[in-house]
Amino acid sequence: MQSRPRRHGMRATLLVLPAIIPVAIVVIGGIGTTVVQSLGLMPLVGAPALSTDAFGSADDLLGSALLSLGIAVVSTAIAAVVGFFTAVLIISGNWGGRIVGALSAAAVTVPHLVGAASVGLLLSDSGVLARILGIPPESWPALVAGPTWFAVIAEYAWKESAFVALIIVGTLATRITSYDETAAVLGAHRGARLRFVVLPLAAPSLLVASAIAFAYTLGSYEVAWLLGKTYPEPLSVMALRLFNSASLTARPEAAAVAVITLLLTAAIVGVAMLGLRRMRAWQ
Amino acid sequence: MQIWLPFRRAASPTTARRRVLPALATAAVTALALSACSAPTTTPRGPEFFDWADVQIAAEGQTVKLWMWGGDDQGNAYVDDVLAPAAAVQGVTLERVPIADTKDALNRVFTELQAGRNTDGAVDLVWINGDNFRTGKQADAWFCEWTDLLPNMTLVSDSDPLLTEDFGTPVDGCEAPWHKAQFSFVYNEATVPNPPTTIEGILDWAEDNPGRFTYPAAPDFTGSAFLREVLYSVSGGYENVPSVYSDDAFAELSPALYERLDQLAPSLWREGSTYPATSEQLTKLFADGEIDLMMTYGPATLTALVENGTLPETTRVLTVEDGTLGNASFFGIPSNSGNIAGAMVVANEALSVEQQVAKADPAVWGQFTVLDLDVLSADDRALFDALPQSPVVPSFDILSQNANPELSAEWVPALDDGWRTTIAAR
Numbered sequence: 001m002q003s004r005p006r007r008h009g010m011r012a013t014l015l016v017l018p019a020i021i022p023v024a025i026v027v028i029g030g031i032g033t034t035v036v037q038s039l040g041l042m043p044l045v046g047a048p049a050l051s052t053d054a055f056g057s058a059d060d061l062l063g064s065a066l067l068s069l070g071i072a073v074v075s076t077a078i079a080a081v082v083g084f085f086t087a088v089l090i091i092s093g094n095w096g097g098r099i100v101g102a103l104s105a106a107a108v109t110v111p112h113l114v115g116a117a118s119v120g121l122l123l124s125d126s127g128v129l130a131r132i133l134g135i136p137p138e139s140w141p142a143l144v145a146g147p148t149w150f151a152v153i154a155e156y157a158w159k160e161s162a163f164v165a166l167i168i169v170g171t172l173a174t175r176i177t178s179y180d181e182t183a184a185v186l187g188a189h190r191g192a193r194l195r196f197v198v199l200p201l202a203a204p205s206l207l208v209a210s211a212i213a214f215a216y217t218l219g220s221y222e223v224a225w226l227l228g229k230t231y232p233e234p235l236s237v238m239a240l241r242l243f244n245s246a247s248l249t250a251r252p253e254a255a256a257v258a259v260i261t262l263l264l265t266a267a268i269v270g271v272a273m274l275g276l277r278r279m280r281a282w283q
Numbered sequence: 284m285q286i287w288l289p290f291r292r293a294a295s296p297t298t299a300r301r302r303v304l305p306a307l308a309t310a311a312v313t314a315l316a317l318s319a320c321s322a323p324t325t326t327p328r329g330p331e332f333f334d335w336a337d338v339q340i341a342a343e344g345q346t347v348k349l350w351m352w353g354g355d356d357q358g359n360a361y362v363d364d365v366l367a368p369a370a371a372v373q374g375v376t377l378e379r380v381p382i383a384d385t386k387d388a389l390n391r392v393f394t395e396l397q398a399g400r401n402t403d404g405a406v407d408l409v410w411i412n413g414d415n416f417r418t419g420k421q422a423d424a425w426f427c428e429w430t431d432l433l434p435n436m437t438l439v440s441d442s443d444p445l446l447t448e449d450f451g452t453p454v455d456g457c458e459a460p461w462h463k464a465q466f467s468f469v470y471n472e473a474t475v476p477n478p479p480t481t482i483e484g485i486l487d488w489a490e491d492n493p494g495r496f497t498y499p500a501a502p503d504f505t506g507s508a509f510l511r512e513v514l515y516s517v518s519g520g521y522e523n524v525p526s527v528y529s530d531d532a533f534a535e536l537s538p539a540l541y542e543r544l545d546q547l548a549p550s551l552w553r554e555g556s557t558y559p560a561t562s563e564q565l566t567k568l569f570a571d572g573e574i575d576l577m578m579t580y581g582p583a584t585l586t587a588l589v590e591n592g593t594l595p596e597t598t599r600v601l602t603v604e605d606g607t608l609g610n611a612s613f614f615g616i617p618s619n620s621g622n623i624a625g626a627m628v629v630a631n632e633a634l635s636v637e638q639q640v641a642k643a644d645p646a647v648w649g650q651f652t653v654l655d656l657d658v659l660s661a662d663d664r665a666l667f668d669a670l671p672q673s674p675v676v677p678s679f680d681i682l683s684q685n686a687n688p689e690l691s692a693e694w695v696p697a698l699d700d701g702w703r704t705t706i707a708a709r
Contacts, residue, residue, distance in 0.1 A: 044393055044422045059704060126571040137573050138494065145557040229557045230500040231707035241502065244386040246414035247696050248421055251393075 031262065038255035044248050054252035060232055061257070065264065068234040071149055071224065072217040075156035080210045082157065083164025088198060090169050091176055101169070107162035112155070116223040119155045120144055144227050151227040160213035167209035168202045176201060204279050211272040215265045235261045331623070335432055338624045339373070345625030346376040350388035351410035353381020354563060357587050361648040365641050369632050375625040380406075385415050392424050392617040404619035408626040411458065411615045413450040413504075417692035419615065420452060426616040426623055427457040433627065435634035440655035444688065445611045451526055451691025458613035459630040462642060462650035465682045466508050466607040467582040472597040474575040481604050482516035485576065486543065490550040495575045497552035497559060497568065500707060501699035505562035505580050508608055510698045511690055514540045516605060521687040528693030537698065541705045548709060558707070570594050576601075580610075582682065583649035586673040600676050606685025611653055640666045645673040652679075 036042050040051040090101040110118075122128050124144040125137035144151040176198065183193050221236035228237065235257055242254035332338045347370070353359060359379065367377040382388055388409045395404045411419070419425050430436055439446060439460055446460045447453070468485060470478050474495075479488045489496035499506030515521045517539040525532050548555030552574055559565040562579060569577040570593050579585065588594045614630040616623055632638060636659065639652040656664050672678065 042397065044397070060708070126573060137571065142553060142556070145553075145560075147556060225560065230560065231557075231703065244384065244390065245502070245696060246386070246418045246692070248418060 034255045034258050034262070037252055038259045040252050044251060054256035055260070057253050057256075061238075061260070063232045064235050064238050064257075065260065067149075067232050068218055068236065068261070069264070071152060071156070071234060072214050075153045075160065075217055076210050076214040078153070078157035079160035079164050079213050080206060082161035083209065084168060084199075084202060084206055086161060086165035087168035087172065087202065088194070090165060091172055091198075104162040104165045107159060108166060110159070112159060112220060113222045113226075115155050115159050116226045119151050119158075120227055123151050123154070145229050147229065149224075149228060152224050155223050155227060156213075156217050160217065163213060164206065164209040168205050171205040172198070172202055204276055207272055207276055207279070211269045214272075215269055218265050218268075219261060235264075332429075332432060332627075335434055338432060338627050341624035342622075342628040343374040345374075345622040346378060347407045347622050347625040347629050348378050348380050348405065349408040349410070349629065350380045350382050350385075350391075350406050352385060353379075353383070355581070355584055357584060357648045358650075361642055365647065366629070366633060366638060369635075369638060370629050373628050373632060375628045377629055385409065385411055389415050389419055389424070392419070392619065393422060395619055396422070396424060401619050403621040404617055406617045407620040407622045408629060409615045409617065410461065410612060412610055412612050413689070414692040414695045416449050416458060416613065416615060417452040419617075420455075420457060424618055425457040426618045426620065427455055429616065429623075429627055430454075430456040430459045430630075433459060433631040433634065435631050438634065438636065438654045438658060440658070443653075443655070445609060446653060449613060449692075450610065450689045450695070451528075451693075454613070458615040459634065460653040461612045461614055461630075461633055462639075462653055463609065463611045463679065463683075464580055464651065465582060465609045465679065465686065466512065466578065466580050467585075467676075467682060468576065468578050468601040468603060468607070469569070469582075469585065470576045470599055470601050471569070471572075471595055472599045473595065474572075474597075478576075478599075478601050479603075480601075482512055485601075485603070486513070486516075486547055488576065489547060492575065493550045494552055494554075496550070496577075497555075497565065497574055498578065499562050499565050500558035500560055501702045502696070503559075503561050505565065505578060506558070507695055507699050507702075508580055509578055510540065510544075510702055511608060511694070512687075513543060514690075514698065515687055517543050520605065524690065526688060526691050528691050528697065533694075533697050533701075537701055540698075541701060544702070544706050545709060548706060555706075555709075566594075580608075582676045583645075583651075585675045586645040586649050589675050598675055600682070602677065602681060602684065604685070606687050607682075608689055609683050609686040610689050612650075636663045636666065640670065643667065643670055645671060645676065649673060649676065651683075 033042070038054050040054065041048045043049075086100055086104060090097045090104065120127070124130070125140050125142070127144070130137065130140045141150075142148075143154075179197050179201065180193055183197050188196065219236055221234070221240045224234045225237050225240065228234065233241070239254045239257040239261065242250045242257060245254075332341065349362065351358070351362070359381065362377070362379050367379070370377040380388075388406050388411075392404060392406050392409075395401075395406075416425075436459070441447070445463060449458065472478075475488075479485045485496075498509045501507040501510060514536060515524060518524050518536050524536060551558075552568065559568060565574075565577050566579070566588070568574045570588075572595075582600055585594065585598065585600065589596060589598050614626075614633065616626045616630075620626060634653070636654065639654050642648045642650050643652050652667065656667060659667075676682070
């Protein structure tokens with residue numbers, strides 16, 4: 001009785017090992033190295049000594065953390081809403097939906113760095129849009145590097161909404177038709193079908209996709225660095241600036257900022273995963 | 284059989300704690316394994332060659348990867364089309380690795396040294412100077428005492444302070460000079476008919492013309508040089524700022540700098556609510572006509588930018604009475620390079636009269652030579668004299684009049700941090 005499940009478990013473990021080992025080395029190794037560096041155990045010069053100094057030395061950490069969270073929450077929320085309705089449009093299967101589907105698939109392949117450069121060219125003071133509309137730089141609103149972080153949020157929202165849409169389409173495509181038709185036959189009108197059929201079915205993948213988008217937005221630096229304001233800076237930009245700083249003590253500080261970013265992300269993704277377990281459609 | 288137990292536990296439905304434990308153990312083991320191979324073993328490598336012939340033999344057939352900032356098309360073209368063929372004649376293949384920031388190369392070297400990759404690093408040669416050089420020197424990341432072996436070092440003055448010290452850090456044969464640069468202010472003649480003639484005058488001009496001036500945010504190289512220019516100006520000249528950093532000097536001198544910049548901020552582009560992040564963004568603002576006065580530490584690029592229409596034809600370099608900062612660029616060889624001899628051959632070739640003349644031509648790159656014109660033969664000096672003048676950039680002797688020495692590298696992060704917390708955060 002006992003040996004069968006054990007052998008089963010062993011076999012399953014062996015089968016997934018080739019996938020797990022490289023991931024573990026990269027993820028756990030990377031995180032481990034960062035934690036070790038943040039605690040002063042991996043200095044560039046001098047002897048390693050355990051200390052938490054690095055966590056306290058970066059100034060305006062709280063402001064940066066709040067800014068990072070703000071950007072990530074707003075852009076993820078926009079991406080979730082836009083992504084959901086885009087997915088519904090794609091699933092509807094008409095011509096418009098197909099075009100939107102193709103555009104979304106294309107948007108996902110654009111690297112964020114290229115996206116940021118394009119958004120910058122489009123929205124900056126003397127950018128393409130300002131020139132097309134014939135508005136002089138002085139009268140153009142400060143969308144890029146402005147106080148609202150408009151360009152940064154717009155870039156993330158645009159790119160991540162395409163990602164969210166494709167994930168939802170992937171899960172809905174196989175099962176939506178029968179449920180939707182049944183509901184329609186039973187007399188549910190459009191609004192009710194959207195609310196009681198499509199949304200519950202899409203919710204788990206919407207949540208997962210949003211969590212991934214959120215984690216990405218919180219951790220990536222290039223968009224905020226290119227399109228953001230000089231001060232305050234998001235955590236990721238701060239970590240990069242410190243890591244590239246010419247002083248040798250800045251590396252542990254950069255690692256500490258990265259660890260804080262990681263904890264924030266883990267906490268919020270953890271909450272999302274708890275929410276996922278409560279969802280009916282997931283079980 | 285024991286050894287399989289953790290895996291079985293992980294696979295079977297069990298409490299969360301039991302699932303977490305093996306993961307934590309794996310994490311700890313991986314982290315330990317990684318930190319074990321990262322024990323700092325950065326013992327500096329000393330000279331390995333007796334004479335130049337030795338170096339040439341060792342260099343034969345080596346491929347040298349030169350990591351340099353890739354944002355300057357003329358510089359890239361010079362290395363690819365002029366320097367690389369000359370190195371090939373010496374039996375060395377030169378490959379240019381474009382990077383966004385010199386610190387990327389330094390970080391790569393540091394990471395390799397931390398990981399114990401001590402003899403076959405990815406970086407063989409770096410275009411470097413200033414605080415990057417100092418940081419690398421502190422971490423023993425440079426191969427040192429090699430420049431005396433270069434035959435072409437005899438063409439370089441050994442008493443030129445720009446070449447014996449790099450932002451106050453003694454060069455000590457850890458880097459070979461490449462060219463000189465002069466910080467320059469640039470204005471549009473069409474919109475600034477009567478340009479100011481001093482640093483203070485520039486700041487006053489900015490206040491009289493709100494929104495038409497700004498500077499890159501530190502720690503951008505150019506932005507942080509501008510901080511030093513203003514520091515000299517508000518301190519009454521560079522003579523009054525001790526080049527060696529001390530907390531006392533910083534506490535005494537920096538308040539006047541930040542006060543002046545704070546006062547200036549409302550008159551800047553976008554009322555100083557934000558700053559261009561890089562000198563390229565600053566140049567773009569100037570090119571788009573959003574500002575009328577800008578600055579650069581690489582005036583060499585201006586000629587081509589005006590020629591290809593990026594900058595207006597009325598672009599002019601402003602020579603200020605107080606003088607501006609000057610520095611020299613160098614080639615450094617990381618201590619973990621596997622092609623040290625090849626890198627030395629490239630650095631030597633880059634110092635030849637032929638290469639320095641070619642590079643100084645504004646049509647090629649327009650970079651100012653590091654050679655001592657007084658020790659050159661009459662024929663060689665004639666080559667430099669015959670160089671065409673740029674219509675935009677004055678010659679080096681005009682540009683470097685009253686040149687100010689750079690502060691020691693410790694000043695740079697201190698001034699940058701202070702700027703970020705007082706001016707950027709205002």
